[in-house]
Amino acid sequence: MRLVYISLLLLFSWAGQLAAQTAPCGVSLADGAVIKAQMMENRRNINLAQINRQNMTYIPLSLHLVGNEAGEGFALGSNAIEMLCKLNADYADQNIFFYLHGPLHYIYDDVIYDDAYNNTGQVRMSSYKVPNSLNVFVSNNVSRSVAGYYTPSYDFVFIKNGYANGSSTTITHELGHFFTLPHTFYGWEGVDARSQYGGAPAPVIINGRLVENVDRSVGANCASAADGFCDTEADYISERFNCPVSTNLQDPTGSPLQINSDYFMSYSSDNCQNTFSQEQKNAMLSDIANRGWSNFPAPSNMDTLDGRQIQGISPINNDFAQEVNGQIRLEWDTTGASSANQWILTVERTFNGIPIAQVYFASVMNQNFTYIPRAALSNNHQFRWAVKPLHPAYTCSPSSNYFHFQTGFATNTTALSTAAENQLRIFPNPIQNGPLQLQLSSLENSSASLAIYALDGRILWEKQGLAISAGKQELQLQIPQLAAGQYFVLIRSDKQVWRQAFIKQ
Ligand SMILES: [Zn+2]
Numbered sequence: 001m002r003l004v005y006i007s008l009l010l011l012f013s014w015a016g017q018l019a020a021q022t023a024p025c026g027v028s029l030a031d032g033a034v035i036k037a038q039m040m041e042n043r044r045n046i047n048l049a050q051i052n053r054q055n056m057t058y059i060p061l062s063l064h065l066v067g068n069e070a071g072e073g074f075a076l077g078s079n080a081i082e083m084l085c086k087l088n089a090d091y092a093d094q095n096i097f098f099y100l101h102g103p104l105h106y107i108y109d110d111v112i113y114d115d116a117y118n119n120t121g122q123v124r125m126s127s128y129k130v131p132n133s134l135n136v137f138v139s140n141n142v143s144r145s146v147a148g149y150y151t152p153s154y155d156f157v158f159i160k161n162g163y164a165n166g167s168s169t170t171i172t173h174e175l176g177h178f179f180t181l182p183h184t185f186y187g188w189e190g191v192d193a194r195s196q197y198g199g200a201p202a203p204v205i206i207n208g209r210l211v212e213n214v215d216r217s218v219g220a221n222c223a224s225a226a227d228g229f230c231d232t233e234a235d236y237i238s239e240r241f242n243c244p245v246s247t248n249l250q251d252p253t254g255s256p257l258q259i260n261s262d263y264f265m266s267y268s269s270d271n272c273q274n275t276f277s278q279e280q281k282n283a284m285l286s287d288i289a290n291r292g293w294s295n296f297p298a299p300s301n302m303d304t305l306d307g308r309q310i311q312g313i314s315p316i317n318n319d320f321a322q323e324v325n326g327q328i329r330l331e332w333d334t335t336g337a338s339s340a341n342q343w344i345l346t347v348e349r350t351f352n353g354i355p356i357a358q359v360y361f362a363s364v365m366n367q368n369f370t371y372i373p374r375a376a377l378s379n380n381h382q383f384r385w386a387v388k389p390l391h392p393a394y395t396c397s398p399s400s401n402y403f404h405f406q407t408g409f410a411t412n413t414t415a416l417s418t419a420a421e422n423q424l425r426i427f428p429n430p431i432q433n434g435p436l437q438l439q440l441s442s443l444e445n446s447s448a449s450l451a452i453y454a455l456d457g458r459i460l461w462e463k464q465g466l467a468i469s470a471g472k473q474e475l476q477l478q479i480p481q482l483a484a485g486q487y488f489v490l491i492r493s494d495k496q497v498w499r500q501a502f503i504k505q
Pocket residue numbers: 025026027173174177183
């Protein structure tokens with residue numbers, strides 16, 4: 001039974017890889033027209049000669065991973081941040097550098113999770129956008145087969161889970177749209193040119209759009225037809241295709257097409273794509289200027305990190321995990337990654353050393369330890385954990401090695417609620433939007449940490465350095481907006497732990 005389960009997992013991940021080559025981009029013909037109009041507008045208004053191309057342009061990118069409200073379906077954070085690594089490799093020759101803006105955002109939202117393509121989902125994603133940054137959302141379910149899309153209406157980029165990694169060119173392509181690039185085959189969306197028009201001259205108009213000719217001499221239509229660029233060859237293929245490609249397509253004058261599969265903005269397979277043309281680069285540079293995005297400050301730290309040198313401190317060596325107050329403390333050293341400010345933690349259950357399920361993940365900020373709820377781990381099983389270090393300008397580090405541990409049978413956890421002085425009151429409860437109001441008593445002055453957990457044990461929000469005074473007190477905390485549901489708060493000082501459940505209406 002177990003073996004069947006493992007092979008099914010392998011099968012699914014193999015199917016996921018296969019799909020990564022085939023799904024198209026979700027930019028509609030109508031949105032493509034809006035994108036092209038902005039590009040033409042920028043071409044009229046922006047004077048490229050005034051832009052210094054030698055300066056690096058730094059662009060802050062907010063990365064949002066969306067799962068459902070039960071905490072399921074999130075893309076792997078360690079994969080998702082590698083998108084920035086791929087992106088920076090693909091934009092390096094343009095002196096454009098994308099860096100992570102703020103922590104990785106985990107969003108628990110059924111509306112987006114149910115369909116990240118329909119308008120309701122798009123409106124909801126739009127509400128999570130972080131101003132003055134490029135917003136990229138990653139989620140798993142879309143109502144039609146797409147790898148990603150850019151929407152001019154809401155001005156964000158969406159990437160489907162399976163394409164949020166360090167090898168797919170989907171992010172590179174969608175950011176091309178974000179910065180006004182149309183598809184090289186603009187106008188042919190939804191038309192199977194090879195089967196409908198192969199071997200004969202193409203029509204002059206397709207889908208109401210002027211068809212691009214092969215000819216590049218004076219008076220050619222390349223500057224206005226299709227993508228509006230003369231240094232990208234005419235391209236009529238609107239399905240994903242493998243390279244090299246040869247077709248019997250002809251332009252309206254009967255000239256045979258030589259389709260270039262190198263362009264990120266074509267639909268060639270990811271492994272064929274490797275470039276933007278100079279005119280495409282000019283258009284992106286113009287849009288960056290038009291957005292007023294030419295002068296974001298450089299990140300303070302550009303160090304590289306190497307997670308492979310990190311040593312686990314505890315639990316390691318297949319030890320039994322020590323449980324304190326219902327939690328297990330994971331700790332690691334920072335060798336090779338001392339300038340990391342964020343760590344993506346994954347904990348997997350293993351069977352005979354083989355990973356069979358991810359059971360916990362978290363994004364840990366500014367410290368090389370974290371607590372995970374014992375309830376997230378089943379009894380008497382084996383697990384492994386790893387951390388991937390990053391800072392805003394470096395998301396390319398490999399993860400640490402895996403550190404192994406096991407759980408025993410359920411033990412008697414310290415009964416928190418028996419200590420009257422550890423009582424925590426939340427008022428009102430249920431809470432509405434607005435600050436979280438707490439009442440507690442402390443034995444001494446201390447600096448505490450506070451975490452809000454989802455029911456499945458995932459940390460949704462953490463605050464370090466919470467000042468607590470001896471005696472009874474009330475605290476007001478501005479917390480991020482939570483989806484309706486049940487949560488609990490855990491506050492921990494050196495001497496005391498407070499815990500209380502609450503409901504968000
Ligand atoms: Zn596209």
